[in-house]
Amino acid sequence: MTRYIIERIIAMFITLFIIVTIAFCVVRMMPGSVYDNPELPQSVIDALEAKAHLNEPLLVQYGYFLKGVILEGDWGTSVKIEPSVPAFDVLVKRIPVTLEINIYSLLISLPLGIIFGTIAALRKNKLADHLISVMVVICISVPSFVFASLLQYVLAFKLELFPIVYESTAVGVQRFASMALPIMALAFGPIATVTRYLRGELVETVNSEFMTLAKTKGLNQVQATVRHAFRNSCLPLTNVIIPMFTNVLGGSLVIERIFSIPGVGGIMINSINANDHPLTIAVLIFYSLVSLLTILIVDLSYGIIDPRIRLEAK
């Protein structure tokens, strides 16, 4: 098992290295200089570029970049979005907001999805099941940014129940109120995914032998499902939930823009549009790292839950 984990981690770092290399080359080959400020004289721009090693060949630049990242933890300095602040610090300041919203939306979607999925499985082919499956189709199909617009207009603007945009200075209840809409917008998809998956799993296990046994010992359908079938479906459920995190993180790129949340998604868009190359690279690395970590965790948890996969990989 240890060897398997080490292998996967090494593979992850190799992939990360490839992505970083490609990202660095693409971003640096983009037209337009980082320092194309018309107010600065050419000599100053040249000096700035020389200081950031921009006048050297791409390979040498990449060497400097890697040296900075690995030896000094220096990811370059943001140029335009937050001038002369290290890109790493810009990122670290914003990651908590993004993570907070994403994790909250997953946290509320999990119990809701489990409840809906169990109800749908227990009332299979009855009205409740049909209603839930309509809800699932809608929630899975409609993009999160459409939900976000709808919620923003109806709940925040018309009914004035929530603030229209995120308030970064608010504290306590108000802070949660301003986070509620983005969290809701992001949660619809995961709720539907969990519901659909759990319903499928439960419906399948209903006919298995251990369920017959559970009923033989006197449990009714609901008791048997909740105590036995549900527990059996919980482990594979983790493998649906963890990859959802990457999806939610991608979706939050847009949601953050709609609700003006000062998170990572916002600086990704802004840094691309403003040619702030060091920051763009840092954000891209962050997204790659998160998605690679998710894949790693899924792989490892598969290995722990189902040892057959581990054997196959060897």
Added chain:
Amino acid sequence: MYIADQNNMPKIPKEKFVFVQQGTAIKDENFETKPIGFFKDAMMRFCKNKASVSAMVIILFIIFLSIFGPSFNSYGFNDQDVNRINLPPRIPVLENIGIADGTRVLTNRRVDNLDDPEKYPEGSIVEILNRRTEKNVEMCDVKINYYVYTGYDDEYFWAGTDYLGRDLWTRLCRGSRVSLMIATLAVFANILIGIIYGAIAGYYGGKVDMVMMRICEIIGAFPQVVVATLFIMFFGTGIFSIVMALIIRGWISTARLIRAQFLRFKSREYVLAARTLGVRDRALIFRHILPNSIGPIITKAMIEVPNAIFSESFLAFIGLGLQAPEPSIGVLLSDGQKVLLHYPYQTLFPALLISILMISFNLFSNGLRDAFDPTMRGID
């Protein structure tokens, strides 16, 4: 053993052949029904699924609109006119019953200006709401017919106009055309690459399979957002680079599906029989094994279409969409989102369009999957 040779068959006159059952009637009957082929069978099952059939009708209708919609009225998708910006929707028959009648409420207007024909042209005021006095000035909210107000009384913009005075109906139709085109191109390329790659990996197996699947795994580990961003940054915005950005990572799931199908079918007896007869690898792959996967391939393609439409809108939203003035659903939606609180209809129509399109495609592909593979029924 004697093997009859076609050329040296002994000549037997026709009269010598006699039916074995001569005299007694042949008991078995002809089939009264016609044989049902794979597609017909699937078609019958598909037609029973009402949700999927209506989804298909909706999709066909949207495709029809995307092709012919722009010619329903005389406005071009890029006809800009600063005098008619942000007009609300107005539809000929519906305006009489109060929906889409081209009216808008202007808030905080001075009452004494209401009679001024310079400011409010004849007949533009529909209703005066919420009269009040603030700081000794009589104020009110006015519901006005915005078309009369701006002097476009004879025009009908069915979905209103945007911030440059462009007709939204035309832009919506053209946008759905562009989005569907991007999705179709991307899905077609993905399926094609996926079929070839997956077929080779699955058919040859062993080392070839291992290397090809490792490559898949590495490409699959690239996050979609990052790949698409880099691609569009590098090649610039446009239909081509968006399609390419969707292809880069999109073919992997198809390749995996096809590979699994090949692993399942390649050791069947009929493949062995064909191989014994000396059929070449290429014919074995494409004529004998691949046709088994036609159902999953079609289903997969239909599942990928809404994903591609979603990805395109997503890219438009983060500012990596098509270049103006070309519209796509995503571009319209992200433009509308900017003025959501003032002109909600500019978000409503693209949002409705993309939602209906996504739901329809999902229902349609569910129906197709059930039709082609009834064992999967109910596993939504």
